[in-house]
Amino acid sequence: PSLTLPNIPSGCGQQQEAIGMETRPETFSIFRTQENDPACQSEQHLGQYYTVPPSHFHTVFPHGLPPRYQQQVKTFNEGCVMVRQPALELISHLKRADYSKPTLRYLLYGVKGSGKTMSLCHTVHYCSTQGWLVLHIPDAHLWVKNCKELLPSSYHASRFDQPIQASNWLRNFRTTNEHFLSKIKLRQRYVWTKRESTEEGRPLGELVDMGVSRVKSSSDVVGAVLKELRLQAGGTEGGFRLAVAVDGVNGLWGRTTLKKEDKSPVAPEELTLVHNLRKMINNDWCGGAVIATLSQTGSLYAPSSAYLPQELLGEEGFDSMDPFVPVPVSLYSEKEFESCYLYYLDHIHFHHWLQHPHSQTEEGKKELIFLSNRNPSVLERLCAFL
């Protein structure tokens, strides 16, 4: 039996308004669209920017956005995302997938700076507007490097806990999924210490709060949360859809830079967080989707020219992720570049970002194309100081 969850009624009728708004020049621009709901965006909006409503912004994206984009949002006082082909493809797959079958895994890959994280964030916004439970891990590489405190795990002798990273992630998880925390009930009893335990039937929110306050057992709490969500995602009564969004998934396989006390290297399997996350990415549960991004930027011991899944995931990673739906993310096309250039040149919503007088001419534009090779992140860095 296939799951029929009610589709959240969205303002698809806004499209009609957008056409009617042509007569008011100050709100109609060729590179912006009024269609702020990812569910209603289609090919006609390709290359246009839509604004994430400011009320949603901090709940949907407490973490997960690239740091430069966060700076840009702070400077411009608005979060605009470009509608691009990989994100639309992902959203259409998510709309039409059969959620009674085992989970489909989608992998975004592309050269450095081509917009994989932003496409992932666009998809996460779609999932949260549709009422899914979103499990967004901002960067899996942060869990395998630069860890100051590595505690031996209380649950399993040979594993290691990372209390700071786990409690940070739980805090952000709580901000994103407030409304689910009281609805989901635990199906198992969890014992933390001799005096503390969480009973069956308690709401998930209590577990998460416990994890945030008791930092020492936060990694085990993360494991428990993931297990509960995996069991309950496909349920028919009170069922919800689960979206697991992992950025930099190639960090889960490969090597870490962490060392044990006797200076021997720690393998990723020996970290509780990584172990539990790998169980999530396996497609042995149903009722949701796993969307992952490869990332060379934070990766360890990977050459900087590597961007294909085979190179970055390695043997072990590729075998675990196999079969997956690959979604390539390319550099800006001409239309997208135009749109990005016009966005930076916009003087209605903000005093234009491209301030240099020569950058507003044709010559300057040709030079920007040449210098950036239409790479989104390089273009952003160039326009920042021009």
Place this chain on the structure above:
Amino acid sequence: MAASLTGLLKPWTPRVLLVRWSRYNPYYLEPGPRKEVYHIPETELTPEQKEERELKSVRPIKAATNSVTSSVFNDPVLSKFVNMMMKDGDKIIAKGIITQTLENMKRKQVEKYHKAPEGKKAEIECNPYAIFHQALENCKPVIGLTSIQKGGKFYQVPIPLTDNRRRFLAMKWMITECRDNKHRRTLMYEKLSQELLAAFSKEGNVVKRKHELHKMAESNRAYAHYRWW
């Protein structure tokens, strides 16, 4: 006499008045890297430009340095500033610091613009290049001091400064100020952007140093006749 002397100059003639590392004598012309100059068709040239073109077809031209580009974003003053900030020939780091400074200045000004009330918005300058040039102008001293020996003692005598010297002094003061008077944890680009924004509004330590030089020169007015050039 000067005309006949320049007629005697050949490409291989050594320089008479030596300049620091340059082996070119005045016979050589400067390179002109901007493309627009060469796109003007024959008919629209002014007489000076026609003369210049004829001279360029006859005389040899100096080789352009690596830092000079035909790009529209090339700024000679900014390049000079980058070179002065450079240590041990590491231009990548120096250029990186300057680009971060420009970006930081632009962000600060844009944020100020958003917070400002409607009437004040037009006065806020958001172009980092305009701010940089104006700040440098505000730091340039008008008159300088030099040490002249007269009757066994050295006096600080006020002298006029050439344009190059003034620009050099402004840049030097800016860079030494940012290097010396900053907190251990502040990064160079942060301090530099603060100083440039202060100099743009005529406050800050660099402008204060310029004013002090002017006051010293004013107080030593009496010794001005010791200058013989």
